Amino acid sequence: MSGAGSTGGAGGTGSTITVLVVDDHAVVRRGVVAYLDALEDVEVVGEAEDGRAALERLAQQAVLSELPDVVLMDLQMPRLDGVAATEEVVRRFPGVKVVILTSFGETERVHAALERGASGYLLKDAGPAEVEAALRAAVRDEVFLDAAVTRRLTQEMRAPRVGLGALTAREREVLVLVAEGRSNQEIADQLVISERTARTHVSHLLAKMGLASRTQAALLAVREGLVSPR
Structure with a gap:
């Protein structure tokens, strides 16, 4: 190429x-x-x-x-x-x-x-x-999860530092959208907020949950039953 x-x-x-x-x-x-x-x-x-x-x-x-x-x-x-x-x-x-x-x-x-x-x-x-x-x-900066590996990973995933209860309702919405593979702009469009606000919500929920990446957040959402592995 x-x-x-x-x-x-x-x-x-x-x-x-x-x-x-x-x-x-x-x-x-x-x-x-x-x-x-x-x-x-x-x-x-x-x-x-x-x-x-x-x-x-x-x-x-x-x-x-x-x-x-x-x-x-x-x-x-x-x-x-x-x-x-x-x-x-x-x-x-x-x-x-x-x-x-x-x-x-x-x-x-x-x-x-x-x-x-x-x-x-x-x-x-x-x-x-x-x-x-x-x-x-x-x-x-989206998430792609192989369903078979995701099931194994979520079974073995370490507990987050804090529970989902630490998230605001909006942050939980954002977490689900992240797990669905949405970009920040797509999250913004879905929730009728600015792209910058969507990015801030993602950063906040990662920090609250002690997670390093959107992929980890998506795995957590699967493990907690918020979404199903694709």
Whole structure:
């Protein structure tokens, strides 16, 4: 695929989504790259064999203002694993989203990555439509939940620091809309409020519940029965 790299976060409006693929198994990595290259409007702009190499690559891309929109991150890797790497990516390159590439049995590690700011997760055997939907949701700051993984994650999810009772009625409404995958603008349109107010409600409910990401909030909403996994 052709096209210049983005400055991070620019691929959510129908334009090409740029992706850095991080996996320590070369065969798996090449397979993922080939898979992504076959998708329309998705461009692989780099590969890395572990978390440390990913951070080095991102630092180089940042200098050139060519940061990817999304890092597709494996969890179990040498030198620096996907959980620690996710935390560093989110801290050092806040415009870049991280989507975890996971096997079904890695729920504990997925939880840890979400707590460190990952935007979502994908099963390694996900279909083309799911892959593109998850990447596009990440760059739009929306939520994409794989139903099978979500059920496992919500069963094992740690209790939030405070209960849902700490939320205002409006914040509970916003939580449900977040779990349904709505963007801040869509939440604003639904509730007839400004986009800025919607963003503030999301920030407040995340802080009250001790959650690090919209994905964690969506999982909480599923676990508490406010919405059903898709």
